[in-house]
Amino acid sequence: MSIEVKVPTLGESVTEATVGEWLKQPGEAVKADEPIVSLETDKVAVDVPAPADGVLAEHKVAVGDTVEVGAVIALLSEGGAGVTAAPAAAKDAPAPAPAAQESTTGDASQTLSPAVRRAVLEHGVDPSTIKGTGKDGRLTKEDVLAAAKAKDTGAAPAPAAAEATPAAAPVGRNVERVKMTRLRQTIAKRLKSAQDNAALLTTFNDVDMSAVIEARNKYKDLFAKKHDVRLGFMGFFAKAACLALKDVPAVNAQIDGDEILYHDFVDISVAVSAPNGLVVPVVRDCDKLSFAGIEKAIADYGKKAKEGALTMEDMKGGTFTISNGGVFGSLMSTPIINPPQSAVLGLHRIDERPVVVDGEIVIRPMMYIALSYDHRIIDGREAVTALKIIKEAIEDPTRLLIDL
Secondary structure, eight states, X not given: OEEEEEOOOOSXXXXXXXXXXXXXXXXXXXXXXXXXXXXXXXXXXXXXXXXXXXXXXXXXXXXXXXXXXXXXXXXXXXXXXXXXXHHHHHHHSOOOOHHXXXXXXXXXXXXXXXXXXXXXXXXXXXXXXXXXXXXXXOOOHHHHHHHHHHSOTTOOOOHXXXXXXXXXXXXXXXXXXXXXXXXXXXXXXXXXXXXXXXXXXEEEEEEEXXXXXXXXXXXXXXXXXXXXXXXXXXXXXXXXXXXXXXXXXXXXXXXXXXXXXXXXXXXXXXXXXXXXXXXXXXXXXXXXXOHHHHHHHHHHHHHHHHHTOOOHHHHSOOXXXXXXXXXXXXXXXXXXXXXXXXXXXXXXXXXXXXXXXXXEEEEEEEEEEEEEXXXXXXXXXXHHHHHHHHHHHHHSTHHHHHTO
């Protein structure tokens, strides 16, 4: 008996997705609720589980195809043992590119994603010798980079990389054409739309991080022991942002047609890095959360992003965004707002720099912070005031406790 595998409901207003990766091939045994295909929506990747125990009989669509909610994407034969005969897979499955066919991990026979495959080719490592840390044991780009770093410098290139390079191609002059993922296409469109539609402006300030660093060093061990989560800098900045947004409501507002929507709550979108690009899950009611609550929410989102497990609900909404380019070494930037939001706070790396304090030159750990905003709704005075409130709260964390 054949069972149809259909595209599930993907979230409010989301009607279609792109087939990102088949996690199971025809002939393989699957268990109920085991992921068999990964779909990419405009915001997140969604794994589609098997509806019952059985054997995957047929792929009805290929990687890269656009599918609508409710469309049949595979057939499952209920019951029976898995058959791994190559002819069956060749007949029923869309033929992958040669490099992707060779790029499998051990006996899992999982096709590598374009990013992982590219890393394999660039670093000349054998994917079959690497233990995957991703979901269901899949290889991630980080796994490949770690293996390349650990590899002896005199080792011969992996066979897969050698076979994937055309014999006639000059050494070091290879070009790989990879279709943009649906998520990357959406990111590109939204960022360009923000530049086209909003009157973007950025204001800067610098922050002395001495007090926050001292507080963090003093309490981080007790904090971790009590709350089972690391005390980072993001909790301080999120709390400081809440103060600023309450005092300057326009920074927490958004334009809807010819009206302005003011929010009496603060839902902060926190930019985190995911395998397919930057995503912004939302820490809801941030103004009502404790430091531990904020840090736990951010840590959970970071883990889910790395595993590709973020949901549509995680990404929904948000009234303000914080993006921390400092973790990648950024000194200064002009972040782009996340529509329909009207402002974004950019954090950067901490450098020891000479500053003047009470008439004396001293060395202090300093960070540049940037607030990009939509000048249609936020005046310069309001933007500068909001950023100044954040600066003062970070330099004197006591303000966070007495709501000043």
